[in-house]
Each structure stands twice: as C-alpha cells, then as structure tokens.
Amino acid sequence: MENIVLVEFPTTYKEYAFRNDIEGIEVGDKVVVDTSGGLAVAEVTKVDVVSNKASKYVVQKIDIEAHEKRIEKANKLIELKAKMEDRLKKLQEIEIYQILAKEDDEMAALLAEYGEIQK
Known part of the structure; x- marks a missing residue:
C-alpha cells in the first residue's frame, strides 16, 4: 500500500x-x-x-542498528587483535630468553632471578 x-x-x-x-x-x-x-x-x-x-x-x-553492530564487531576485533599481538610479543620474548639461557650461563642466571622475583 x-x-x-x-x-x-x-x-x-x-x-x-x-x-x-x-x-x-x-x-x-x-x-x-x-x-x-x-x-x-x-x-x-x-x-x-x-x-x-x-x-x-x-x-x-x-538499518542503523545493523550498522552499529557492524562497527561494534569491527572495534572488538581490533581490540582482540591488539591483545593477541601483545601476548605474542611477551611469549616470544620469554622464548628467546629461554633459548639464550641454554647457551649462556649468565643469561640463565638472569632468567632464573627474573623468574624468582616474578613469583
């Protein structure tokens, strides 16, 4: 009509x-x-x-509601990606220190002390 x-x-x-x-x-x-x-x-x-x-x-x-949901979803993905990148960086850092500690006694001692203080 x-x-x-x-x-x-x-x-x-x-x-x-x-x-x-x-x-x-x-x-x-x-x-x-x-x-x-x-x-x-x-x-x-x-x-x-x-x-x-x-x-x-x-x-x-x-459809404004669908558009707002789309923006919210995109922002959440950006937030999650940033958190994952931060976590990846920290894990890579620890892995590198552990690899170096296997080859270098001074690095092993520093890593052990770092681990003790972190507890």
Missing part, C-alpha cells in the same frame, strides 16, 4: 513529501529518498500524510 511520508534532511529544517510503498516506515527512521539532485539520506518526520506534492519515492529504509 502506497502512502506519503514527510522527511527532513540533515542540512535543512524543512519537510518534504515523498511517496512510500515500503512497509514499516516509522517516524525517526533514516531513509534514502530519490530527489531531483539524486539519492539522499533523510529522517522521517511524519507518516500517512495527505499531500499532492509528492512525486518521488522513498527508496529504502536504512
């Missing part, structure tokens, strides 16, 4: 009417609309409006 919605663009406070045949559009939704200047993002301010000024359509509702 087609109806008319009013939208507001981020750079203006004027409402514009657009035809809409997408189910579930609500006030506050971000949508892509077909304007004379091309596609643009706007926010729905009113739904089921009576207007004869609407000639262009709402193209799509923007």
